[in-house]
Amino acid sequence: MALSKVFIIKKVPQLILLSGIVLLNSFNLISQNTLQENKPAIPNIEKVYLHTDRSYYNIGESLWYKAYMVYGYTNILFDNSNVLYVELISPDSKIITRNITRLETGLGHGDIKLSDSLGISAGTYQLRAYTNWMRNFGNDFIFKKEIEIFDLKKNETYDGENIVSDIPENNEQDKIHSKENIKPFNIQFFPEGGSLVEDVVSMVAFKATDNKGNPVTISGLVFDTNKNTVARLKSTHEGMGIFRLTPTKNQQYKAEIQVADGKKLEVLLPKPEKTGYVMSLKNYKGKHVITIATNEETFKQNSNTPLTMICTTRGITYFEGSQVLNQQNASFLLPTENIPEGISKITLYNEKSIPQCERLVYIEKDHKINVSITPNKNQYEPKEKVILNISAKAEHENPLTASFSIAAVDKNGIEDGEDYTTNICSYFLMESEIKGSVHNPGYYFNKANPNRLYDLDLLLLTQGWRDFLWKTLPEIKDSLSYKAEKGFKISGIVKELLGKDPKENHNVRLILINEEGESIMLDDTTNVEGRFKFDNIVFTGNSTMLLNTQNEKGKNRGMFILDSITQPPVAVDYKKNNSISSTKSNTIEENIYKKHVLFDVPVMNLLDEVVLHGKKTDGIRSKYGLADHTYIPKENSPNFRDIYQLIQFAIPGISVSGNTVRFSRYNSPTLIVIDDVISEMEDLEFVIPDDVAKIEALNSSRAAIFGSRGANGALVIYTKEGSGGSSKRNKTFHSIVKEIQGFYNARIFYSPNYDKPAKDIFEEEKADIRNTLYWNPDVHPDENGKAEVSYYNSEVDTTVKITLEGITDTGIPIVVKNDYTVEN
Incomplete structure (x- = not known):
């Protein structure tokens, strides 16, 4: 530089x-x-910021976020780490949930469902995000943001027809807070x-x-x-x-x-x-x-x-x-x-x-850029379609290259002067430079505030005086302990079964199958220390991991000792025992609750964002993709003298010769998998027919999931839990089948389309009182610096706040806000 x-x-x-x-x-x-x-x-310093649709939520709603990862010295999007850990931490320092978000060229997005099943109660939570690489430089570069969560259910009872409100009136609330002692x-x-x-x-x-x-x-x-x-x-x-x-x-x-x-x-x-x-x-x-x-x-x-x-x-x-x-x-x-x-x-x-x-x-710099987000009207009716026009221009009207995220939310009675929470400008340009929490950080970057730079100087003279982050350049060690992750690493050791000696030159095969039946197959050979490694693997959602090892003669031999697949969380340093009590929080909670009362909607029936499911597939789902044929015993199923008779009855197109099983279309024996363990043909004789829970046959190209071992098809047998048949076989150590979690499979934000008829009566009758009307984490101006998005209002008379945040390809953070009203 x-x-x-x-x-x-x-x-x-x-x-x-x-x-x-x-x-x-x-x-x-x-x-x-x-x-x-x-x-x-100069070390590679990463900084990350999460733009969230809001900073307050009711239990049962969803938090939506977009991640921006930048190079710490220039704020330019940085493609160093591709694995981002996003965690929600409770007021009593517990990690409630953890998303592993994939970053591509410094960008990623996801969501957190704030459901009862997570053990969430009302309070102030911390949302934090970091990479494994950031651990090399302490906790200073970890993104942290406070999120307020309400529990509206505590304020109501429902008699089956109407909501009975238990929330105090404004004057009662004021009395409660006035009783608090001056701190x-x-x-x-x-x-x-x-x-x-x-x-x-x-x-x-x-x-x-x-x-x-x-x-x-x-x-x-x-x-x-x-x-x-x-x-x-x-x-x-x-x-x-x-x-x-x-x-x-x-x-x-x-x-x-x-x-x-x-x-x-x-x-x-x-x-x-x-x-x-x-x-x-x-x-x-x-x-x-x-x-x-x-x-x-x-x-x-x-x-x-x-x-x-x-x-x-x-x-x-x-x-x-x-x-x-x-x-x-x-x-x-x-x-x-x-x-x-x-x-x-x-x-x-x-x-x-x-x-x-x-x-x-x-x-402060005058970057001579102009970014605007303009609704096609200043006032709308409930459920009316909104069209937002985005314009992003640099000097001389040249189109601006940038990545944006947009949120449209019900203001719920909050004025602009009361909403100065963290934004991408305040974080990258100030908050990430100063240790500790800054009160109302967004105030200093709102150009509508004439004294903001003078007041920012006061902040630097006080809080910045003692807690400036860059007092010294982060230390570079000869060997950094934490590596920048490009994907997941599955590694470990293969050793002899009844000893400690490592097994060299063993083939290790890894198969990953996701919920859609898509698969990854990789091979590695152990070194002199018995180690194997599959690095930078990219997979999404819950997946089945199959590991198998064979010696140089192709025999299933050895025992796995696996390393941890994901990094453990950074130690939690957050503690927030106080309940939500600020004037702003009380106003938001009261206005959200009033919507429920006005539209007679119990809190648990809130019309929230829904999950858009993936593509439909035909056939019966298996851990190994779509099975060509599946057999599940019924109560009236016949009795069989041995497993070979059962296989011939259950699976069409299969033949048994002695103790060898093969599909008629192939000349060689099929692959045998018992309870998710790739097994030898002779292991079949230990399976008792009455212990069989399910048999799956993969006798087409679908058996390619097992690589060359599936060239003659595969027969997958599951036995009943605790069955005597399965216990007669020796426990296997050369194979592992395990459910693992990959990158978080982000949901698509959904809002109703009122130009189309409702799918069912329930949806038609359900009152729409959403707090987040629209969320889009992936907005990019075209070659003319233009973009357009649209959505539909809820049925609430209110004021809607539109917020656009993002960053240019030259590292300039952008925040643009606009409002419109909804009135019947």
Whole structure:
């Protein structure tokens, strides 16, 4: 990645008038070659974001998501890992469910059915997503988002005809919440640049929160040791604010803080340093002016020593220079032309490369792109068709290459100003850079908020001051423990049955059969350690895995010891014992419940998204695909003297000669599979006819599932559980049959088509009060930068919020919102 050129500082009169200080003439360039030589190797950092249709759900609804995986330094879609683990974690730190989502060129999607069977109850859950590769760099890059889940059933009873509401009225709810005690609050002070220095003017930011991390509005006074008032403070946004302070010698400062109810708290400010530097930043007409200031004592001690300034973004250095200060105060412009959008860290070092102060700054860019999502009407009737027109244009009206996901949801009484949850812009450009949870992160990236950049700077001065993620480049170890997964790995060891010695040169055959009967067949040969490996396997949904091993003579021999097929989950660090109680949550829950009451719909009968089933197939389903013939004994089935007589009765076109079974169409014996174990022909004699539960015959091309071993067809026999017949045979270790889970088979979002007649009376009479009206994770503009999607409204009079999120091929995250009303 190219580094920016040094920025030569010119004398700018208006800046002198602005700051009242002297400008540096130049910031000497540290050669680009030196930077490249000293720059540590850059690891492949992945970041992932999940766009969900909503952030609140009722039990029984579905959560829909789209995954965007990007290269951590550029935010460009990254095709490194293809396996993404998506987990829902309960308030008491339990993993409720886990989807393994397939990523292709950095994109993937899926859904989670929030059913009672998962043990879900009302509360705040955590949705998280990560790859195996991310484990190499700790938990900092794991995506985490809070999801609120309601249980509307607790508020109603149903007498068979009508809903009887038990939910309190608004005033009752208010009384309940008013009884809660005011929570204690905490306040922290953050001198700009890191430290207070005696006799140097400093800006001091602060942040006040309650014991749950929620912002608290405060005001107060700052006193010196002699109890003189030296500053006033008042929070201006989310419990944050800033004030000016000039510390003097031998003073310790204290703030007296007051909250709205009159309660007070005294807090000591950080103790001023006797020597040091203060670095401040101001935005003047779109230019970032950095000021370095120090006191007389520090200046005398370091009058001829250079200071080095380094600016990095997401761990990459974009500007570096050094300068000897010839005044106590000096300023320069930060060259932002080649610095990418996002949070940059500016650090000042002394001649010994010891950090003196640090400042975070958000660099915003005008990308000159225009993305819009426009409904064909501003107002609709219930159940009316909606057409959304998407336009994505770059500069000069050139079509924009991007991938989008779209959600249309019932706002359920929530105004735009109350809905500032995480979005793709706030996550990739800010939240993923700062440790800890950011309150209302979407606020800072809504251009309708005129003070958003000022308030974002406050956030960086406070929370970002102590918890910036990219303080150091993630360490690269010689051997990374966790590999980037392209697919599933099935591996293990084949050893001798009654010993520990590995079996070398054994053939291992793997067969995977999914629910549609599609199969994968692979072969490997064990090495000197007896190891085999099938790597980067791609399969979807529940599948049957068959493993069989044979020695060099083609005999079934050996014993399997399997490795784990999927990676264990990352340790859970989420704990959320509080129940949902915010004003926003209460409003949503109450409005959803009112819809049920208004339309007389019991909660369990909510018209939700349905599963679209796959293609229909003819024939009888088998673990091994479609069987050509299947026999299941009935109560009136005749008695047989041995298994060979039963086979001849049950399966047409089969012949028995002595103890050898073959299909008439083939000249050689058929393959025998007993209880999912590939067996020898002589094993048949141990099967008792009365113990047989089912026989399947694959005597056509369908037997190819077994590879060359199925060249003469296959006879699959299942015995009854616990039957004496099966126990007479020796237990086999050379074969394994196991149900395993592949990539999650994502459902297709479904909404009714009211231009077509209902399929049945039940569907026609069922009230449509959906909360998510439309979800599409796969929207891509055409060669003209256009796209169009459509769906049908529910039958509720409401306001619908449309949200488009996505990312361009150059790594620019996009969020676009629009509203329309539905009124009868």
